[in-house]
Amino acid sequence: IVMVWLRRCTHYLFIVVVAVNSTLLTINAGDYIFYTDWAWTSYTVFSISQTLMLIVGATYYLTFTGVPGTATYHALIMTVYTWIAKGAWFALGYPYDFIVTPVWLPSAMLLDLVYWATKKNKHSLILFGGVLVGMSIPLFNMVNLITVADPLETAFKYPRLTLPPYMTPIEPQVGKFYNSPVALGAGAGAVLACTFAALGCKLNTWTYRWMAA
Numbered sequence: 322i323v324m325v326w327l328r329r330c331t332h333y334l335f336i337v338v339v340a341v342n343s344t345l346l347t348i349n350a351g352d353y354i355f356y357t358d359w360a361w362t363s364y365t366v367f368s369i370s371q372t373l374m375l376i377v378g379a380t381y382y383l384t385f386t387g388v389p390g391t392a393t394y395h396a397l398i399m400t401v402y403t404w405i406a407k408g409a410w411f412a413l414g415y416p417y418d419f420i421v422t423p424v425w426l427p428s429a430m431l432l433d434l435v436y437w438a439t440k441k442n443k444h445s446l447i448l449f450g451g452v453l454v455g456m457s458i459p460l461f462n463m464v465n466l467i468t469v470a471d472p473l474e475t476a477f478k479y480p481r482l483t484l485p486p487y488m489t490p491i492e493p494q495v496g497k498f499y500n501s502p503v504a505l506g507a508g509a510g511a512v513l514a515c516t517f518a519a520l521g522c523k524l525n526t527w528t529y530r531w532m533a534a
Contacts, residue, residue, distance in 0.1 A: 335381065335385075335524070341402060361502040362502070364462070364466065364502045364506070365459075365502040365505050365506045365509075367462070368458055368459040368462045368502070368503075368506035368507075368510060369506055369509050369510050369513065371424070371425065371458055371462065372428075372454060372455050372458045372459075372506075372510040372513070372514050372517075373510075373513055373514065373517045374399075375395075375396060375399065375425050375428060375429065375454065375458065376432065376450070376451060376454045376455075376514045376517050376518050376521065377517040377518070377520050377521045377524070378395050378399070378521065379391075379392035379395045379396060379429050379432055379454075379521070380392070380432070380446065380447075380450070380517075380518045380520075380521025380522055381521040381522075381524045381525055382394070382395045383395075383432065383433070383436055383446070383521075384443060384446070384521065384522050384525045385525050387441060389433045389434075389436050389437035389441075390433050391433070392429045392430075392432040392433045392436070393426060393429045393430050393432075393433050395429065396423075396425040396426045396428070396429035397423075397426065399425055400423040400425060400426065424458065424461040424462050424464065424465045425458070425461075427457065427461055428453070428454045428457045428458045428461060429454075431450070431453040431454060431457060432446070432450045432453070432454055435449045435450040435453060436450065443522050446518065446522070447515055447518040447519045447522065448515055450514075450518055451511065451514040451515030451516075451517070451518040451519075452511045452514070452515065454510075454514050454518075455507065455509075455510030455511035455512065455513065455514030455515070456507040456510065456511045457507075458506075458507075458510060459502070459503045459504075459506035459507045459510060460503060460507070462503075462506070463503055
């Protein structure tokens with residue numbers, strides 16, 4: 322009984338740690354234009370980082386429970402954590418639509434769908450799920466960029482005069498990273514997401530082995 326509870330506590334600890342770190346690493350989703358001259362380059366990098374953070378936690382959670390739907394639940398945790406964390410914008414006087422849209426949920430649903438459709442086959446989850454998540458997040462992220470209020474416009478509309486000089490918004494000279502940041506993010510994300518999906522599965526294995534030792 323002690324081992325059962327210890328394993329459960331370890332499981333919940335992992336979920337909290339992964340979800341919190343995922344949130345911290347993806348919290349700037351939609352802010353690509355704010356303090357940068359390289360908006361599309363930043364967009365590509367943010368898309369890839371969000372892909373990897375989502376899939377490693379979602380895959381871990383999914384394979385741990387073995388229940389299709391938990392990847393989407395993990396994405397929901399990330400979304401809610403992000404809403405809470407970026408609520409700090411309220412203190413700065415920014416409007417709510419400056420925060421973030423739930424871009425991770427549809428990709429996590431695709432991951433759940435693959436796991437369910439392949440009858441919980443981990444290898445199919447890694448390959449097919451990784452490709453689908455990697456290719457879909459940059460697309461949904463562009464929806465995020467379109468729907469969220471323009472950060473630069475918002476910054477000038479609601480100026481915070483107490484910001485230090487290095488955080489003062491500047492007019493960006495947008496640098497194009499190749500021709501399509503969505504295509505580049507999707508291509509790189511599809512390859513890297515498979516690796517991180519495998520890592521998510523392996524984290525699950527390591528957790529069980531550590532608890533069994």
